[in-house]
Amino acid sequence: MSDLVVGRCPLSPRDLQSYRLEQRNRAPRGRSGVHRHRRRGQSLDFREHTAYAPGDDFRHIDWRATARRGRPRQLQDLLVRRYDADEQLTLLISLDNRRTMAPEPRPALKWQAACWLLEAAATMALGGRDRVYLHRLFGPAVRKPVAGSVGDVRRFIADSSRELAAVDAPPELRSLQGLLPPSAVWLIVTDLYFDDPQGRLAAAIRRTLRGPRGVLVVELDSWPHERASIAGGARRVEGPGRDVPVEVVADPDLLAAVGERIESHRRQWLKKAARPGFEHSRWEWEETEKITDPAFAAFFTERFRGDEHLGNLFRRGR
Amino acid sequence: MIPFVLALGALAGLVVLHMLRPFFVPKVVSAARFFRQEDEEASAERRPTLTIPWRSRPFYVQTAAFACLVAALWPQGCRSEGERLGVWLLLDTSASMSTRQAEGRRFDLARAQMERVLDDLGAVGVPVRFHLSTFDEVVTTQGTCLEAEEVRQALGRITERALGTDLAGLRGVLEAPSGPLRPTESSSCPLTHRLVVSDLPAPDWIGELGPEVVWLDVATPVPNAGFVSLVPVRHLLSGKVKAVEVSARTFGSVPGATLKLEDGGGRSVFEQVIDWGGDGSWSRRFELAPGRYVLTIAPGGAYGYDDRAEIEVPADAGAPPRVGRLEELAAAEPVSEPWLVLGRGYGGPEAPIGLFDQRSPLLGGLNLDVAARAGIAGVSLPDGFEPVLTGLGGDGDVWIALRRKPRAVLVPGLPRGSDDGVGRFSARAAANALRWLAAGRPPPALYTLTSAREPEPGGTRLALHPGEGKTDHEPSSRGAMADLRSVRTASKVTHWRRWLAGAVALFLLEQSLLGWWGGWR
Numbered sequence: 001m002s003d004l005v006v007g008r009c010p011l012s013p014r015d016l017q018s019y020r021l022e023q024r025n026r027a028p029r030g031r032s033g034v035h036r037h038r039r040r041g042q043s044l045d046f047r048e049h050t051a052y053a054p055g056d057d058f059r060h061i062d063w064r065a066t067a068r069r070g071r072p073r074q075l076q077d078l079l080v081r082r083y084d085a086d087e088q089l090t091l092l093i094s095l096d097n098r099r100t101m102a103p104e105p106r107p108a109l110k111w112q113a114a115c116w117l118l119e120a121a122a123t124m125a126l127g128g129r130d131r132v133y134l135h136r137l138f139g140p141a142v143r144k145p146v147a148g149s150v151g152d153v154r155r156f157i158a159d160s161s162r163e164l165a166a167v168d169a170p171p172e173l174r175s176l177q178g179l180l181p182p183s184a185v186w187l188i189v190t191d192l193y194f195d196d197p198q199g200r201l202a203a204a205i206r207r208t209l210r211g212p213r214g215v216l217v218v219e220l221d222s223w224p225h226e227r228a229s230i231a232g233g234a235r236r237v238e239g240p241g242r243d244v245p246v247e248v249v250a251d252p253d254l255l256a257a258v259g260e261r262i263e264s265h266r267r268q269w270l271k272k273a274a275r276p277g278f279e280h281s282r283w284e285w286e287e288t289e290k291i292t293d294p295a296f297a298a299f300f301t302e303r304f305r306g307d308e309h310l311g312n313l314f315r316r317g318r
Numbered sequence: 319m320i321p322f323v324l325a326l327g328a329l330a331g332l333v334v335l336h337m338l339r340p341f342f343v344p345k346v347v348s349a350a351r352f353f354r355q356e357d358e359e360a361s362a363e364r365r366p367t368l369t370i371p372w373r374s375r376p377f378y379v380q381t382a383a384f385a386c387l388v389a390a391l392w393p394q395g396c397r398s399e400g401e402r403l404g405v406w407l408l409l410d411t412s413a414s415m416s417t418r419q420a421e422g423r424r425f426d427l428a429r430a431q432m433e434r435v436l437d438d439l440g441a442v443g444v445p446v447r448f449h450l451s452t453f454d455e456v457v458t459t460q461g462t463c464l465e466a467e468e469v470r471q472a473l474g475r476i477t478e479r480a481l482g483t484d485l486a487g488l489r490g491v492l493e494a495p496s497g498p499l500r501p502t503e504s505s506s507c508p509l510t511h512r513l514v515v516s517d518l519p520a521p522d523w524i525g526e527l528g529p530e531v532v533w534l535d536v537a538t539p540v541p542n543a544g545f546v547s548l549v550p551v552r553h554l555l556s557g558k559v560k561a562v563e564v565s566a567r568t569f570g571s572v573p574g575a576t577l578k579l580e581d582g583g584g585r586s587v588f589e590q591v592i593d594w595g596g597d598g599s600w601s602r603r604f605e606l607a608p609g610r611y612v613l614t615i616a617p618g619g620a621y622g623y624d625d626r627a628e629i630e631v632p633a634d635a636g637a638p639p640r641v642g643r644l645e646e647l648a649a650a651e652p653v654s655e656p657w658l659v660l661g662r663g664y665g666g667p668e669a670p671i672g673l674f675d676q677r678s679p680l681l682g683g684l685n686l687d688v689a690a691r692a693g694i695a696g697v698s699l700p701d702g703f704e705p706v707l708t709g710l711g712g713d714g715d716v717w718i719a720l721r722r723k724p725r726a727v728l729v730p731g732l733p734r735g736s737d738d739g740v741g742r743f744s745a746r747a748a749a750n751a752l753r754w755l756a757a758g759r760p761p762p763a764l765y766t767l768t769s770a771r772e773p774e775p776g777g778t779r780l781a782l783h784p785g786e787g788k789t790d791h792e793p794s795s796r797g798a799m800a801d802l803r804s805v806r807t808a809s810k811v812t813h814w815r816r817w818l819a820g821a822v823a824l825f826l827l828e829q830s831l832l833g834w835w836g837g838w839r
Contacts (some may be wrong), residue, residue: 103348110348167351193348226347233376234361236342239350246353247342249361303731 002133006108006157009116011304013123013150020124023314052078091313092179093118094135096190099164099240101220103242110222110294111164113283114189115157116300118216121187124152124314133179137167137190137201141175152194167194167241171201185214185313186220192219193241202272209277216272216279216309223262225285227255279309325388332384335379368463375497376828383824388392390817403439403446404508406495407432407469408488412454413768414786415478417517417621419540425478427536428515432473435513436466447507452482456770457491463507468728479773480623482783488514489523492531519794532797541570542789543592543615544624545782549605550631550764556638557756559631562764565601568594569790582610608633610778620789623781628765636762639755644700647726656725656755658748661717662695663731664740669694672710680706680718680727680750688739689717694730703728718747725758727751 011019049065052075065079072078095118103109122132132147134156147153171194180186186208196202205215230237230250238245248254270280283303285291291299304310409432415425439446448469460472492512494800512531514524519532544566551561568575579588592600592615608631618625639656647659668691674681689707696715699705703726709715719728733745765778775781 018818100348104346131732213469234342237353241351248357258352
C-alpha cells in the first residue's frame with residue numbers, strides 16, 4: 001500500500017477559513033445533535049443580550065440597552081449581557097484505515113475523500129482554536145494524537161497511508177481514554193464496511209454519548225460507483241476481505257442483492273450505535289463508471305459544504 | 319460444403335462457450351466481501367441461457383473476428399479472380415524509332431499505340447494498373463503501379479535515344495522481372511500482362527513467355543541508305559592507319575544516293591553516286607592521311623543516324639615494340655608496351671627440336687630443319703611465357719616463346735643478315751614476332767559509339783549501331799490488344815491476408831476495450 005498517494009485537499013485553508021466564519025455566524029438547526037455549544041461564561045467576548053432570569057448576576061444587567069427598550073415593568077424586561085465562555089472544545093477525528101477504504105492503490109478515491117475530510121475538519125477546528133485529536137480506528141494507536149497544526153494533520157495522513165489495517169482488524173479504542181472530555185465531538189470517517197461483532201465500537205459510541213458530547217459518523221458510500229463499474233457482464237470480483245475471487249454475471253438482480261446486503265450491514269450497526277447525540281451523514285458516490293479527478297474534487301467540495309451535520313460543528317450554540 | 323459446415327459448427331461452439339464459460343473481467347472493489355459464493359452459483363445457473371451471449375457486446379466483436387478468420391482460411395475465399403489487371407508497358411526508345419514512315423515517326427506511332435491501349439483498357443470495367451518501362455541498350459523503369467493518366471504524362475516526357483537495341487537484355491527482364499515488377503501474390507499492383515511496342519519484328523522467343531505477352535510492331539517498310547561500318551586498315555608492322563574501309567547498305571530503293579567524303583577543312587576528297595550491289599551493299603577502301611573526315615550519304619532515306627559519319631584518322635600508330643634481353647625485361651617489369659625479347663642467339667652447337675606449337679603464328683613460314691641446325695642456345699622459360707619452340711630440354715631449353723598479356727615474344731636473336739638458311743630463319747622469326755606484337759595493339763578509334771551514358775551523337779561520337787538502319791522488314795506483331803482484355807482471368811487477387819488482418823484487428827480492439835473500458839462487457 002506504499003503507493004497510496006493522497007492529493008491535495010480541494011478546499012484550501014483560505015476556503016476553509018471563510019467557510020468556518022460563514023458557519024459561525026449562522027444559528028444551528030435544531031437543538032439536538034452534535035452541536036458545538038459554546039457555553040455562556042465570563043470571558044471578555046460579548047456574545048448577546050438575553051432577558052433576565054432568576055440567578056443572573058446583577059452586574060451583567062445592561063441598563064442602557066434596557067432603557068432603550070422603554071421602562072422595565074418586570075424583571076424579565078431587563079437585558080443581561082452574555083459573554084462567551086473561554087472553554088476550549090475538543091474534536092476527535094477517527095479515520096477508518098482498513099483496506100476496504102482503498103481497495104486498489106489508485107485511484108483510491110474513498111481513501112482520498114476520507115483524508116480530505118479529516119484534513120478539512122481538522123483545519124477548521126484548529127482555526128477556531130479548538131483542540132484536535134487524530135485517531136486511527138484500526139491498528140496500532142497513534143503515538144501523539146494531538147494535532148497542533150495543519151502540518152501535524154498531514155503527517156498523520158501520510159503515516160496512515162503507508163499501511164492500511166486488515167479488514168478484520170479489531171477497533172483500537174483503548175487510546176480514546178482522555179481524548180473525549182465533556183463537550184467533545186467525536187467525528188468518525190468510515191465506509192461502515194467493518195465488522196463489529198462484539199459491538200465494541202458501538203458500545204464506545206454509546207458510552208461517549210452518556211456525557212455532554214456528540215458523535216458524528218460520516219459514511220463514505222462508494223457502492224453506487226462500484227456497482228456501475230461492475231454492471232453488465234461476467235466479472236471476477238476481488239478485493240479486501242475476499243481471499244478467493246468470486247466469478248459472477250453482474251446482472252441487475254445480483255447487484256441488487258449485494259446492495260441489499262450492504263444496506264442491511266450498515267443499518268444493523270447504525271442501530272446499535274444510535275443514541276441521542278448521535279448523528280450520521282452519508283456521502284453517496286455518483287453512479288458513474290469513471291470519475292475524473294476534477295469531478296471527484298467537485299463532488300467532495302459539494303458534499304463537505306452541504307453537510308448540515310458538519311456545518312453544525314462550527315456554528316455557535318445558543 | 320464441408321468448410322461451411324465446419325465454420326457453422328465452430329460458430330455454434332463459440333456461442334456455447336460464451337454461454338458456459340464467459341470471460342470474467344477482473345474487478346477490484348471495496349465491497350468485494352459482500353459478494354458471496356452463492357452469487358457465483360446463482361450466476362452459473364443463469365449462465366447457459368441464450369440471452370446472456372446476446373447481451374454481451376464482446377460476443378459480437380468476437381463473432382466478427384471469428385468470421386474474418388474463417389474467411390481468411392476459406393479455401394475458395396482466399397482468392398477471387400479477374401478483379402484487377404496489371405499491364406507492364408515496354409516502349410522501344412532505340413535510334414531506329416526515329417525512322418520516318420508514311421504515318422509519321424515510329425516513336426510517335428508507338429506512343430499513340432500505347433495511348434490507345436490505355437483508352438481501351440479503361441473501358442474494360444475492372445481496375446487497371448500500369449508499369450511503364452523503356453528499352454534500348456538498357457531497360458529503364460519509368461514508373462510502377464501507375465494510373466492511366468500518369469502513364470500518359472510519363473509518355474509525354476519520353477523520347478527516343480540514339481542508341482542500339484539489346485534484345486537479349488530485354489528478354490532477360492521480361493522473363494524475370496525484378497524489384498517492384500516481380501510478381502507476388504501480395505502485391506497490390508499485380509503484373510498480369512506485358513505489352514511491348516517496338517519497330518522490331520516480334521522475336522521468336524516471345525512465344526515462350528506465354529499468352530499474356532503481346533508484342534506490337536509499329537514499323538512498315540521504308541527505304542533507307544546509310545553507313546554500316548567504317549573499319550581502319552592498318553600497316554602490318556607499324557600499325558599506322560593507312561586506309562579506311564567504308565561499308566554502306568541500302569534497304570529498299572534509294573535512287574541517286576551519293577557518297578561524299580570531305581576532309582576537316584571541307585574540301586571534297588571523294589564524291590560518287592553509289593552503285594549498290596545486288597544485295598544492296600557497297601564498300602570501298604579510302605587511303606587517307608591522318609586527320610578528320612566527314613562522310614555523308616544523300617539522300618539517306620527514312621533513317622537519319624546512318625547518313626553522316628565524322629571520323630578521325632590517327633597519326634599515331636601507338637607505342638612501338640621495345641627490344642631487349644630477358645634481363646632488361648625483368649628489370650623493366652611491370653611493363654605495358656609490347657616487348658621483343660632476345661635470347662642467347664644463334665651459332666651454337668646443333669640441337670634437335672624438342673617441342674613446337676605448329677598452330678602458333680610465330681612459327682609461320684619457318685623451316686624447323688634449319689632451326690635444328692642453327693645452333694640456337696635455349697633459355698629457361700620466363701615467368702608468364704608459353705613455350706612455342708624448344709630444344710630437347712623442354713622448359714629449360716626454350717627457343718621461341720610468347721606472353722599474351724602484356725604481349726611479349728622471346729626469339730633466339732636479331733636477324734643474322736646473312737643469306738643462308740639461318741639468316742632467313744632468324745629474319746622470319748623476328749618478323750613473325752613483330753607482326754604478332756603489332757596485331758595485339760588496340761585498334762585506333764576512328765569514332766566512338768553513343769552509349770547509355772552519352773546518348774547524344776556529336777563530333778566523332780556516332781550512332782552507327784548495328785541493325786538500327788534496317789528499315790525494310792515487314793511488320794510482325796504477336797498478339798493484339800484484345801488479348802489484354804480476354805485474359806482477365808489471369809489476374810488473381812488474394813484476400814486472405816486482409817481477412818486475417820481484420821481478425822487480428824478486431825481481437826486487439828476487443829482486448830483494448832477490455833483494458834481501457836472496464837464496462838465494455
